Each structure stands twice: as C-alpha cells, then as structure tokens.
Amino acid sequence: MTETTSPLATTAPAARDLANAIRALAMDAVEAAKSGHPGMPMGMADAATALFTEHLRYDPANPAWPDRDRFILSAGHGSMLLYALLYLTGYPDIDLDEIKKFRQLGARTAGHPEYGHAAGIETTTGPLGQGISNAVGFAMAEAHLRARFGEALVNHFTYVIAGDGCLMEGVSQEAITLAGHLKLNKLIVLWDDNRITIDGATDLSTSEDVGLRFTAAGWAVDAVDGHDAAAVSAAIARARLATDRPTLIACRTTIGFGAPTKAGKSSAHGSPLGAAEIEGARKALGWPYGPFEIPEAILDAWRAAAKARAAEGKAWGERFLAAPKELQEEFENAFSGFIPAKLIAEINAFKAKISADKPSVATRKSSELALEVINKAVPTTIGGSADLTGSNNTLTKGLGTFAPGSYEGRYVYWGVREHGMAAAMNGMALHGGVIPYGGTFLAFADYCRPSIRLAALMGIRSIFVMTHDSIGLGEDGPTHQPVEQIASLRAIPGLNVFRPCDTVETAEAWAVAVASQTTPSVLALSRQNLPTLRDAHTDVNLTAKGAYELLPAAGGLAEVSLFASGSEVEITVKARDILAHDGIRARVVSVPCMELFAAQEQAYQETVVGNAPCVGVEAGIAMGWEPILGVPTYFVGMDGFGASAPAPELYKHFGITAEAVADAAKAAIGKIG
C-alpha cells in the first residue's frame, strides 16, 4: 500500500474527517475575511458532527418542516460552525460561495448568525446568553404545541451549543432555572467547556462549578471529551432519554483544536489564525486540501448523513396527512402566523361596546379586557408576566397554567426574570405556532432591553406588556417610574411602541400588535384610571395610523395643536377646555404610536400635524417628540427622575397639568411669555 496524503483515499470518512471539514472551512473563511472567530468552530467541530450526523432531525431540502429539531448556536461568534454545517449538509442558501463571502456586505454569512439570512439559522445570536435563553422559549413552544396537537405532529428536541460567555451572562441563569423548573426534558445544551474567554483562562474571572449550578437548577448533567464524537453522541443519546429535566452536556474541548501554537489559547478565539498557523493546523489535522476545498468523499458523507437525518421528515409528513383534517387545519393555521379573520369583527364589537359604556379604567385593565377578546379568538397566544400578574393584568379567564410537565396551559408564571422572559418569548415567536406576550413594569424594560432589541432586529412578533408607565404609578418612586424608557424604546429601530390613551386605543393597539408578524410591540400602559376618550365608535383602527385628530378645534381653525399619548391625552382634552374658556381654539391629537405615524403617507402626516403651533404632553422626556412638535419645542413633561408620592401630587409637583398645557399653548402662539 502506497503512502497517501489523505486518510480518506481508501476508506469512508470518519467522524473526525467530517469535523475537520468544519475546521478547515472556519479557518479559511476567517482568514479570507481577515476577521472572525476560528477557535470555537474548531473546538466544537467534533461535537457538532456528532449532533448533525446522528441526532438532529432536519432536512436541508425542507428546512421549515415544523417538527424539525431546532439547533441554536448560542455562542454566535462561532458562526462559521453553523455556516459550515449548513453548507456541508446541503442547505441551499449557504453554498461555498457564501462561505467565501463570510462577513462581506450582502452575504448571508454575516459575522454573527442573522435570522432571516438563510434557512437553518433559527435565531440571531452574538449577544451572549441570548441563544440559550431563546432555546428555552423554543422548548416551551414545542412542549405547548405537543400538548395541543399531540406527539404525532409535534415532538422534537431543541439543541444548543453554548460557550462560557453564554453561561456567565445573567440572562442564561434566568433561563436555566426556568427550564429546570418547567422540566423541559427536550432541551439539550452542549457546553463548549474550553476554559478560555477573551481575556484569558476562565479561571481569571470565574471559579464556578457549572455542573453543580445546573444540578441546582434541576438539570441532568453529563460530561464528556468534546473531541470524542462517539462519546458526545452517546451523551446526547442519554440526554434524549431524560423524562423530567433538561440536560447539560459539558464537552471538554480545546479552543482552536488543531492549531499548532494557538490551540487552547485566547489567541485562537477572535482573530484569523494566520497563514503559518493554518498550514500547521492542516498538517496536524491531516487535512492536505486547499483553502475552501472539501473532498468529494467527505462532502458525500456529510450529504448522506443529512439525508439520513431527514428521513424523519418524510415520516412526519405521512403522520400529518393521516391526522384528522380539522387538526391539520388548526396546525396549519397556528404555523401560518395569521390570526383568525374573525378577530377584527370581535375587536370592533368590543370597541363599540366600550365607546358606549365609557368605562374609566387604567389602560393595564383595558389591556386585560382586550386580551379577553383576543385570547378567546386567537388560540395561539401564550401570555405571562415576570411575577407581576395582578399588576400587569396579563392573565385572562381560562388560559390555564403552563406548568412543569403539563404544558397545555397558555399562561406562564415567568418569575422575577424579565430578561429571561423576553429572550424566551423571542424563542417562542421564532419557533412558530404561538404568539407570546409577557408583562413587567415599563421601568424594567431596561432589564430586558437586549432581547427587545433582538426581537426588533429579527423582525418577530414578541409583544411586551409594560404597565405602570410613568410617574402615575405613584409611591413606588423614581426607581419604578419610567421617565426615559418610552423615548429609549422608540429609539430601537423596527419596534412599535404603543401608549394608548383609553380602552378603545388599547384594543386597537392590541389588534395591530397581534397581527404584526414581523414587528415586535411594546404596550406602555397606565397604572391609574383613565376616562374613555374615544366615545364615538368607528370600525377604523385609528391607532394603526399612529396619530390622529381626536378633537378638532371648536368654532373655527385651530390656533394651536395639542399632542399627547397615553394618560396625558386626558390632560390635553382638559387643556383644550381651559383654552376655549380663554377664547383660544385648540385641537387635540392623540399619538398612540410614533413609529406607525412616521410610516404614514406624507400627506396624512401633514394633515395630522397641521399648521398651528404645536404643544406636546407626555409624562416622560421630550426626546423623540421634536419631529412632530418642531424646535423650539413646547413640551410639558419630565426632565429628570420622578419622586415617591401619590400620583396626583406628582403630576402637580412636576407640572404636568391641564393648566400647564394651556400656558404652554399660550406661549406657543405668542399670547404670553
């Protein structure tokens, strides 16, 4: 037998050979891009090979198969691991060309995996801890849909690869403890236990017994040599048998495995290895092929493995067709993302009743009333609150509790885990088949902001119910009083921020939010009671226009326009009366959603803004109002933090009153000051 440079010349590729294909692509793509993270893909290539060739159920030819297993690369900087896998297994979106264009403008192969760029990318990761927390939501959605539709239609695993960074982030602890509590046995996390972070060895900054921490959270814990694909595969097989707990598999790995001088070091993490190091790695790995060259035998082996893994998809298709027609329809409706058409009529009926009854309630209560309608009409909503159910008014009758081992309920008690909740909600939305909404106080939007941002970046339907939306919450004081949160949420691109003024607008906001398949929403809701201002019913969803004239000027052209959102619209209505008494004609414009208003046609916007001087009122900072109000800006609101006192006193103390608005209006039109 002659010497051969390739171990593959005469035998079928071994798992290590398959893994080396990942390593080589990662090295080469990072080198070509002159930036990126080779270390993690090289370290986890063996474990990923075990997962993708022996366990994960997926079908590159049918990547949206609803019952596929989900794979989440929580350590998103290792994106080349995912791209290499998608190419090797034959996902059409990622061909070799895309790999070569890694990190270039317009490529599907962005620096971090971006949801929507290619089939097979289940979520956007990169901000650490988000992926593993998304995964908990994926597993929750799976569990719920399994309970709803039965195991024949829904029965899949959620697999995660997470690094030390993911596990050090607080959000992951929230998600992990929730997953353990909920007994999400179909969630399996492969931890890339390489003991290296950017700054150096992990023992520079942590000494935690990670396994014990997961045990404390109710997980099964396993540990293997991450470079022994067979051992990893066996551990996954064991994990799949768990019946009452998720599993953590610690995969002991060497970052940059194969790199002659950088393996096991921080230097392998986030920079190209360099030509010499790559040459050395090729030798050490027994990989004599050129850059981006994958020998046919290895590509064939990968494709064959993928084909084998896809077989389940065909079996599922048969099961689906064998299911009762009604169930098929329900299933398809759920995964279509569309909401039942009847909802619009029901929301309109609700609006009509409210306009007639004119209740005076807090918009958080209005939200509950609207949710009673929505949750009845839309079977895919899953609600919850981060331990503020009675304050957020997120629970409606008959939802049932999503409880450990009993997942048919549609209400989640998230615990005091705002960030974990938001990240898991994103996972639910990404999974499909459910529409998640979850509540906390608006001040604590800050706690979940990284996940809200990702929802916006991904364009997914996560709905955040955020109550106690101003100093109107009263005595709890400045730590709990949003002042800058509404502005700072409006700053996030691609997020609809609603601040409705009464029950009708709240119902309209909800109608938009549940129908917005590609836009997340925040509903900022009052603690305090507000009158019904929309007392003349119309089927038109005025909130969907973002802003509209609520009250015209009486007795002629408006001399001044008063703009407000939420709880301050009532104040502008009173100010309009004061001004009328003083002989000044004022109109009132309600602005429940600036983003939707900015999306209207120019002509509509101009009509609503009008030609009269403008005054804005909101119990928050002025930032963000200037495009509507102009500069200099006449604005009645907050310019610092709040205080602890009963709400009515605070409104007086901070000068957010009808009298102050009337004064500002007079100033704006030059009649005083």
Place this chain on the structure above:
Amino acid sequence: MTETTSPLATTAPAARDLANAIRALAMDAVEAAKSGHPGMPMGMADAATALFTEHLRYDPANPAWPDRDRFILSAGHGSMLLYALLYLTGYPDIDLDEIKKFRQLGARTAGHPEYGHAAGIETTTGPLGQGISNAVGFAMAEAHLRARFGEALVNHFTYVIAGDGCLMEGVSQEAITLAGHLKLNKLIVLWDDNRITIDGATDLSTSEDVGLRFTAAGWAVDAVDGHDAAAVSAAIARARLATDRPTLIACRTTIGFGAPTKAGKSSAHGSPLGAAEIEGARKALGWPYGPFEIPEAILDAWRAAAKARAAEGKAWGERFLAAPKELQEEFENAFSGFIPAKLIAEINAFKAKISADKPSVATRKSSELALEVINKAVPTTIGGSADLTGSNNTLTKGLGTFAPGSYEGRYVYWGVREHGMAAAMNGMALHGGVIPYGGTFLAFADYCRPSIRLAALMGIRSIFVMTHDSIGLGEDGPTHQPVEQIASLRAIPGLNVFRPCDTVETAEAWAVAVASQTTPSVLALSRQNLPTLRDAHTDVNLTAKGAYELLPAAGGLAEVSLFASGSEVEITVKARDILAHDGIRARVVSVPCMELFAAQEQAYQETVVGNAPCVGVEAGIAMGWEPILGVPTYFVGMDGFGASAPAPELYKHFGITAEAVADAAKAAIGKIG
C-alpha cells in the same frame, strides 16, 4: 403578679420585642401611606434585629465613619425595615415624623430606599438584584482599601438582606459567581427565604436549590430559622469567621409574620394589611401599643444596642489618629472623592504632546493613553472590563490584578458579566475611596442599562468605557453595532455621555469624568483609527463645554454649520473642504457631550449653534439631535440596524460620507433639492 398586656412591663425587652417594634412601624407606616410593602419587614424583623444589635458596626452619630460595616437592603421594597431600623437606632435623619410621612412628597422615607435621602441608606434599591450586586462592589472596595491601607484602617463587613426576587434576577448570578471567585469572605448575605413572590408561592416559578447554587459559586451556605434571632446571630458569627468565601445565610421566614390571616401569603407582600389585620397582628405579636407608638423601654433598648455597636467607631478613630500622618492623608484624600490637583496639569501636558504629535489612533486607544496618565496620578481608580480588555483598552501598565485573596491590584477581570460589573461598580463608587471604571462594547450598554440608570439616579461616579461605538466596528454586524445606544443613553437624566472625536477630546472627557463626583459618565469610543483634529493646543477643556466650534468657516460668515460627534467629526471636516471647493463656507462644531452643552449658559449655546442652517452627522439615529439642528432636521446617520462588512464599506453603504454631508449642507441652505 397581675396580668399585663405587655411582656415588657417588668423585664428588659427581648429580641422579639425589639423586632416587633420594626413590625409595628412597618404595618403602621404602610397603612398610613395607603401603599407599601409590610410583608418583608415583618418577616425579616428578627434577623435584622440580630444583625443590628449584635453584629453590624455602625454609629448613628457618625454615620459616614469610613470603616463602618455596610448594610444593603437589596429587597428595597421592604424599605420600612430600613427606615424602622434607622429610627430605632437613632439616625437623626429619620425621626418618627419621617416614618409617619412614609411615601409622601418630600419625605426622606421614599417608597424604596433612595441614596442621599438619609444617612444610613447606603444605596438606592428597588429594582431587584441591584443591591446584592452593589454589595459585591462594596466588598471589593473594602478588600482593595484594606490591602492598600491596612486592617487597622479598613476592615469591615458588607451585609445584605436579599429576597427571592433578588436571587432570581440574572444580575445577581453574575455578582454571586464573581464574589465566590474573588473569595470575598467579608460579604454576608441574609436571604429572606419566605418562599413567596408576588404571583404566589415561589414554587409557581422556580424549583432551584438556592443553597446548592451558591455552593457551586464558591460560597459558604448556612440555613436557620429566620424568626430565631439567636440562631441568626450565631449564623452571622459563623459567617464572620469565613476566610476564603462569602456566606449565604438562608433565613427561613414567614412573610408578614404576625398577621393573622395574611402571614405566609402573597397578600402580605405589597399592600396595606388593613385595620382588622393590623389589630389581629398586634394581638398575635403581643404589641398592645398604638400606631407609631414605641414604648420607651424598647426605644431605650434599641438605642443602647446602637450605642454598643458604635463603640468600634471610637476605637477606629483612635487607630486612625495613631496611623502615620502620611497614611492618614492618603486615606483622607481617597475618601474625599477629590482627585489630585496635579492631574489637570498632567492632562494638559498630555494634550499638548498629542496636539503636536497628531497620532491617528482609535479613541479606545486614546482612552488607554489618557488612562496611563490618570491611573498614575490618581491612585484611587480601579479599572476593568467585562472580558474585553484588549478591545476596550482599559488596562494600563502597572495596575496589577485584583485577584482572589490578593486585592491590592487595581484591575478587575469582570468576566462576561456586563450587568454585574456595572452594578458592582456602583457599589464601589458608593463605598468611597475608589473611582471605578469598566469597559464593554457600546452595544452591550443595553445589558447594564438598569445599573447605569441607578448610577445616574444616585448621582455617583461610575465611569463606563464603551468601545466599538458604531457601524465602524465592521464585520461583527448588527448585533454588535450600536445604532440607538448613544441616543438611548443620552435619554437617561443625569448621565454624561461623551463621544470624543480624537485623542485630545478623549483626554478631556476623561478629565471631566474622573472629576465628576456626582455624575456618572459613559465614554463612547471608536474601534477605528481617527486623526488628531485638535492640533492647536489649549489648556482649556473644550469638551467640558459639551460642544464648541472646531473649525470656523473660511473666508467669511458661515453659510452652514456642520455638527458631529466622535468618528464623524473627521467626516464633517472633509465635507467642509468639499463645500469650500464648491464655494460654500461651512464651519464645524464638535459635540462631544450634549448634556454638558445643554448645561452651558444660553449665550454660549447660541454662539456655538450659530445662525446658519445646521447639519448633523453621527453614525447613529437622529433622535436627540433636533434641539441643536432644528426641524426639519438635516442629519446624516442611521435609521435602522447596521450590517456585517468591513467598516469603510459600511460607511459607504449607509451613506455616512463627506459627500453625503456636503449634499445635506447644500440641501439645508437651499442650494439643491
């Protein structure tokens, strides 16, 4: 012996009686305020009594004694526990009148403890998880100062009372694992293990073995009956003996202890108990006194206990006076909060050298250069990074590592714990004697936003070094590219957000930040190289004015003013040249800090803004620029998320170029479009 309604009539008050005084005040104050949280103070009264009468070293007559033990009420909603303790032990700021004004406008006794309202309130708490994370910073500051000044001057404990909510928040996990890693043996946490959250029993949302989790994090764990003051005291005594780990003491308690029907239930948590329940509690507790009535014997006993605890303060004073004069001075300088006067001269020398050398470096590198000067001149700085040391450029020569058991170093490897870092930095700043700064990527400001907000609310000197401040970071893509972060940080009241354009401005920003004793700062710094634009030296700190004319119009009055911050100032300078070529006179205004600019006198602001049409340039959203630029707003920047590609391509792709700025300028002055 006749029957007596009071157990105190004939004997010295027992610990339970002292604790009942807390309970009664909490019930009464919440009832009078018609809002608040009686359950936690009633549950933890016995444990707090044990701590305040037998362990905590404090002196109500000298509350700022630097070596006092620190007490952090992490479960801030239980504020009446703290206020009751401060009153009973004789802190002059909190008299009975203040207790009666609980949660009223202007009272020191806000709904949640507000730092600065009264001596004895060491930090603002309420947002859950913050206090315990602050406490880790307190303990770090203590450890460092102990290493620096010796045990005779610094040797105190940090005690925390935390609830289930604090422990469920992810931020606390970050802090806990760090504290364990760092072996902070003088940190002792009393966990109010009452098994109740707002939504119900904790087992509704968590099943975690909390003790095991802390064990995994390297803590000592103890568990006692939280209503047995002697047992709690013994546990604290044991904890104080720990030499290489912090201690968690699980205090098993009943929320609302004493309330006849609400004890042990969520209903005791966050609402007044009601007259009947209070009457029943008074009976059950054997507390026959009227509302707000504390019998003399009990008040005397509390005051006597406080006096005993204060004895250590006097001993410390003697030790301090016995210390070498030089050490005394150094100590006083450190705790004064002032920075050495020589720093200004050194910064000016650095600026002069830079203006002459004109280096082209990234402002993150400029920051490192400035820090080399500052860290040498200011011995109280403690730097660090959340695992991005080499990227944030936060480490300077000779700082040394703040390491487990060896605390003299001034650099902290925070690990991948942005939120924990920021919260602990706040604790360090609050402790005094140190000036903390810490780094992460600007995009991940979102991860630590709740703590940044609290730094601003408290008015403390936490300095956040946030690099990679725009699409200029390039290939890592939209998850890592700040777009809305600068605007959303500017939205936080009381926070200085600096975005310097070159090394000189970076040094000036640092000079302001380290000297701002009552204002936190964010420095937004570029990844990419920037030229030195400030090439004419002046000793005046122009950045301290927030904005200033960098370049006047050449050849006459300006026809247009170009405003920019950070990396885009260079672009406006180039645009000015393009415009000059086209015969248009443009001036350039650098805007390194909008908050400081807004604080200048009106006349200065008007001069800087000028009378010409304005164009703004920033690689972020326009929000926040309108007050300077006017409406309609001519702005060159971002209006959505970024993308993954090399930075120069991204600037072109998103149209943030000198040509685009010149075009915008022409549009602004009506010369095109």
